[in-house]
Amino acid sequence: MSHDDPNLLTAANNPRHIAIIMDGNGRWAQKRFMPRAFGHQAGVKAVRKMVEYCAQQQIEVLTLFAFSSENWRRPQDEVSMLMGLFLATLQSEINKLDRNNIRLRFIGDRSQFSESLQKKMAEGEAQTQHNSALTLVIAANYGGRWDISQACQQVVDKILTGELPQQAITEHLLNQHLSTHGLPEPDLFIRTGGEQRVSNFLLWQLAYTEMYFTPTLWPDFDEQSLEAAIISFKGRQRRFGHTGEQILNQSVTL
């Protein structure tokens, strides 16, 4: 996305790309004296609702942080439970996503996942690759620092093989090698669960994203909650370094 495009200097329109840290599943379950797994299962239901709603609202891209590169530090039984839930959810949802013209894409280092999970991920991407409604991006074993490092690695490899000259390293080139290449930058970032941090999510890509934090725990986050976040987004003036007057004088729709 180019920051010189005046149409992008306003948040009056719907966000094209919403990126969400779905946090608070464990606390949601604990509040009900239930095991954390119960919260993760409820979290999947919230994902379904949000995907349907974003597709209805003609949002172009929804990126969901499902498992961070740091989440392996959790107790082994929770990690296994999450892997099982991930696989089961893909098995039951891919056809449904496909029928709804939703394109599925994964970002993150998938080499650490089981073979069956990697296979299902690849199948889901292949089966839905020509779909043109919402693009649903699932960040799994994702870390923003990993993303920037792997982009650098790809660029260095191209320089070493002579495919690219050393001077080719620019922001644009690095951007093209990030896992999110080809997608518009996130317009709206949402974190549920009350924490106000980025937790190694899309570090590079969030440079000019509008941030929205809500105490609502992820399983309770519903259509109204998302609508509230979008309304907050639409009320903001995105300046990308310009002054507020410059934005207004370009007579863009606010």
Ligand code: IPE
């Ligand atoms: C987010 O909910 C889901 C994952 C990280 C997989 P948490 O499991 O972090 O829930 P809390 O933060 O402990 O409540």
Ligand code: IPE
């Ligand atoms: C971030 O949530 C990752 C996901 C939601 C998948 P965490 O609950 O793991 O984040 P921290 O550890 O509290 O920062």
Ligand code: MG
């Ligand atoms: Mg958490």
